Amino acid sequence: MPLNNLEKLLRDIPAIRKESDGFYFIPGKNSGPALDTIFALILDHRIMSFDIPGLCRLLSDDFETGADKPVLIGRELIQEFSRFEDHIRVEVSDDAMRADLIFSAESDATVFRADMCHWCLLQAGIRYGVSESDIRSGLLQRKTRFTAACGKQPESSADAELIFHEHIFRRQNEHPYILTKIDKGEILAQKLPAAEGTAGIDVFGNQLPSTGADIQFPPGENTYLGTEGLTLYSGVSGYIEYDGESLSVREQLIISQDIDYNAGEVHFAGPIIIHGDVRSGHMVWSEEDIEIYGCVEGANVVSTAGSLRVHNGINGLERSKIEVGKHVYADYIQDAHIIAGGNVVINRYVTRSDIESNGPVTILGDIGLVRGGITWSEQRIETNVAGSTACIPTTFIIRPKLSAEDQRQVHSLEARQQTLESHQQSIRRRLDFLSLLSKRQHTLADRHQQEVQLLSEELIGISQEILRIEDQRRTLESVDQNNMNYNRTLVQINKKIYPGVRFLVGKEELLVQEEIDGAEVRLMNDHLFLKKYSKPLHYEQPAALHT
Numbered sequence: 001m002p003l004n005n006l007e008k009l010l011r012d013i014p015a016i017r018k019e020s021d022g023f024y025f026i027p028g029k030n031s032g033p034a035l036d037t038i039f040a041l042i043l044d045h046r047i048m049s050f051d052i053p054g055l056c057r058l059l060s061d062d063f064e065t066g067a068d069k070p071v072l073i074g075r076e077l078i079q080e081f082s083r084f085e086d087h088i089r090v091e092v093s094d095d096a097m098r099a100d101l102i103f104s105a106e107s108d109a110t111v112f113r114a115d116m117c118h119w120c121l122l123q124a125g126i127r128y129g130v131s132e133s134d135i136r137s138g139l140l141q142r143k144t145r146f147t148a149a150c151g152k153q154p155e156s157s158a159d160a161e162l163i164f165h166e167h168i169f170r171r172q173n174e175h176p177y178i179l180t181k182i183d184k185g186e187i188l189a190q191k192l193p194a195a196e197g198t199a200g201i202d203v204f205g206n207q208l209p210s211t212g213a214d215i216q217f218p219p220g221e222n223t224y225l226g227t228e229g230l231t232l233y234s235g236v237s238g239y240i241e242y243d244g245e246s247l248s249v250r251e252q253l254i255i256s257q258d259i260d261y262n263a264g265e266v267h268f269a270g271p272i273i274i275h276g277d278v279r280s281g282h283m284v285w286s287e288e289d290i291e292i293y294g295c296v297e298g299a300n301v302v303s304t305a306g307s308l309r310v311h312n313g314i315n316g317l318e319r320s321k322i323e324v325g326k327h328v329y330a331d332y333i334q335d336a337h338i339i340a341g342g343n344v345v346i347n348r349y350v351t352r353s354d355i356e357s358n359g360p361v362t363i364l365g366d367i368g369l370v371r372g373g374i375t376w377s378e379q380r381i382e383t384n385v386a387g388s389t390a391c392i393p394t395t396f397i398i399r400p401k402l403s404a405e406d407q408r409q410v411h412s413l414e415a416r417q418q419t420l421e422s423h424q425q426s427i428r429r430r431l432d433f434l435s436l437l438s439k440r441q442h443t444l445a446d447r448h449q450q451e452v453q454l455l456s457e458e459l460i461g462i463s464q465e466i467l468r469i470e471d472q473r474r475t476l477e478s479v480d481q482n483n484m485n486y487n488r489t490l491v492q493i494n495k496k497i498y499p500g501v502r503f504l505v506g507k508e509e510l511l512v513q514e515e516i517d518g519a520e521v522r523l524m525n526d527h528l529f530l531k532k533y534s535k536p537l538h539y540e541q542p543a544a545l546h547t
Contacts, residue, residue, distance in 0.1 A: 017070065024070035084116045090124035090148075096202035097151035099126045101135070103144045112139060121148060127205030128152075151202040154210030158195035162215060164247075165189060165240060177255060179239040181269035181287075188223060188240060188247055189232045191215070220248030238270055258294065259284060271306070280317060296320060296336075307342070314338075316353065327359070350375065350383075368494070370394060381491045387498030387512070396521070397504045398490045406476050413476075417469045424462050427455050491521035494533075503528060 017024050089102045101117055117135045129149040138146035165188050182188075193214075200208035217225060222235040234240075238251040253268045258276035266272060269287040278284055280298030289306035296310055298317035305325040314320060316336025322328065327342040333350045343359035349369040355361055360380040363370055368384030375381055376397040387394045434452050438444045444452070490505055497516040502509065505521065510528040518533035 022072055024072055026070050084112060085120050085123065088112065088117065088120045090120055090126065092124070092126075092203060095151075096204055096206070097153070098147055099124070099129075099149040099203045100145055101138065101148045105144070114139065117148060126203050128201050129203050149203045151208075152200045154200035154208050155198040157197040157210045157212040159212035160194040160215040161192040162217070163190045163192065164242070175264050177253065177259075177263060177266040177268065179253060179268040181237065181239055182234055182249070184234055184237045186234045187231055188234055188249070189217065191217060191230045193230065218242075218246045220246035222249040222251070223247060239268060259299070277312075280319070296322070313348075328357075344377075364494075370396075380489070383493060384495040385498075386493045386496070387501040389498060391498065391500035393500050393502070394498075395502045395504065396491050398521075399504065399506060410473055410476050413469050413473050417466055417473075420462050420466050420469075424459065424466070427459050427462070431455055431459070489520040489522060493520075494518050503530075 015026050017026060087104045089104070091100045091102055092098070099121060101120070103112075114132060114135045117139070118130065121130055126149050129151050131148060131150070134146065135148050138148070165182070165186075194212035197210035199210050202208060217232050219225060219232060220241070222238065224233055224235050225231070226233060232247065234249045236249055236251050238249045239253065241248045241250050252271045252273055253266070254273045254275070255263070255266065256275045257263055258279060259266055259274060259282050260277075260279040263282075265282060266274070266278075266284040266286075268285075271288045272284060272286045272290045274284070274290075274292045274294070276292075277294035278292060278296045278299040278301065282299045283302070284290060284292075284299065285302045286306060287304045289309075290301060290303045291309045291311075292301075293311045295312035296314040296316075298315070298319050300320060301308060301322050301324075303324045303326070307326040308322065308324045308328050308330075310330040312330075313332035313334070314322065314330050314336045315334045316322075318335045320336040321339070322336060323339045325341045328338055328340045328344045330346055332348045333346055333353045333355070335351070336353045338344060338353065338355045338357075340355075340357045340359070342357070344355055344357045344361045346361075346363040347365040348363075348367045349371070350363050350373070351369070352372040354374045354376075356376045358378045360382070361375055361377045362381075363383040370383045370386050371388045372392045372394055374395045374397060376399065378398070378400050381396050381398065386396070431452065434444065434448055437448065491503055493516075495518050497512050497519055499513050499515060501512040503512075503521045504510075505523045505528055508523060508526065508528045510521070510530060512530070516530070516532055520531040520533075522529050522531060
């Protein structure tokens with residue numbers, strides 16, 4: 001005899017057994033059915049007297065699978081209630097988190113059982129959150145509508161979060177150009193991924209993931225993401241720029257305004273370009289090149305390892321100090337102090353300024369004038385005109401600078417000498433007082449006479465030590481003549497030298513007392529010589545000025 005559908009289903013599902021009008025689940029059987037299979041069996045064959053929450057627990061992971069006692073799933077439908085589902089409607093909320101049972105107006109709720117309500121819920125696809133107690137309570141109170149199942153909301157998730165580099169928010173509005181340089185490959189920002197909490201589930205049994213909102217990195221120019229996608233790196237060395245939307249790294253600090261009280265100080269270790277003036281009382285500091293399209297007016301500029309180019313000029317107002325690790329290029333220098341580790345190239349003139357350069361100093365161009373101050377080079381000085389008709393003292397020095405160790409020794413000796421001279425003055429003031437006291441009293445007490453003797457001896461000792469220090473300083477500051485190149489031009493004045501111009505090379509000195517139409521200064525046989533030109537030299541503007 002061929003098997004009917006129910007018999008075939010039961011044969012294929014050994015974990016379910018039918019006895020009389022009842023259906024039983026046998027936990028110990030292998031290959032137990034999925035919950036959906038049991039639900040399909042209930043719906044297809046109208047099995048009643050079942051408990052959906054109980055069935056869910058039955059097939060959950062924490063059920064004691066070792067037990068082998070059969071569990072009643074339900075019984076076959078009683079015929080007199082075969083059309084009960086025509087009188088019960090299931091309504092699900094839009095978010096699928098609630099399912100209500102609604103009974104038709106002409107029906108009598110007292111004739112329905114809880115398993116019938118379960119059957120209708122199951123037929124509507126409700127798989128989670130069915131409340132047996134709420135169903136029985138609603139039927140008992142003869143309600144025409146009540147909630148029979150509720151879903152579970154997700155809990156305890158956390159949104160993704162960006163952790164920015166500490167220097168991004170350190171910039172103050174009152175100091176917009178005081179910036180910290182970061183290195184290539186440095187971490188700019190890191191992302192904490194969204195955290196997962198306890199997942200929710202709707203009444204249809206669908207999982208509702210509990211994951212916080214994601215957030216995207218704001219990558220900008222010169223940045224890149226790491227392979228894991230959680231770290232943003234700098235692609236170059238520079239400073240961080242964040243506009244609230246994108247994060248970039250700029251290699252150069254470009255300023256389109258004057259550096260004054262509105263802009264504040266400028267402090268950035270990378271290259272700096274200023275499309276304006278640097279006004280009095282302000283500082284521009286960098287480790288690399290600085291380019292200023294305006295002029296420097298009474299301000300200080302420091303580039304510890306780069307060059308300085310001032311397209312206009314430097315008017316120091318007798319307070320500017322310019323310290324540059326490499327070269328200085330400017331249109332003019334006036335009333336300023338320049339210290340350069342490399343070349344100094346000036347396009348027009350230098351007046352009342354002091355220049356110290358480890359490389360050649362060149363002041364040429366249309367004017368090419370040096371008037372007043374001291375121009376010091378370790379190698380060579382060239383200009384067109386030196387001094388003025390007013391005989392303003394103008395000094396040119398060719399002398400190697402001291403080594404770093406010798407400079408430290410000189411500074412130490414200077415400090416010691418200042419301490420001794422201060423003590424010397426104090427002793428002299430005390431001796432002057434004792435002398436006045438002796439005149440007033442016509443004599444001195446024995447203790448005062450002894451004090452005068454001791455102070456006088458101490459004063460002699462201090463004076464002798466000061467002389468020794470001065471000798472040591474002169475020795476350190478003297479030029480090693482063996483290292484001087486005698487066979488080259490040390491100072492070259494192309495067009496005019498006025499009286500009052502002084503040349504110092506090593507320990508040798510030469511003072512010009514007449515007007516000369518150009519000359520070269522050389523050191524030969526420990527003496528300075530001025531080689532005069534018969535007519536002013538023709539010169540060409542150096543290429544460095546055009547760069």
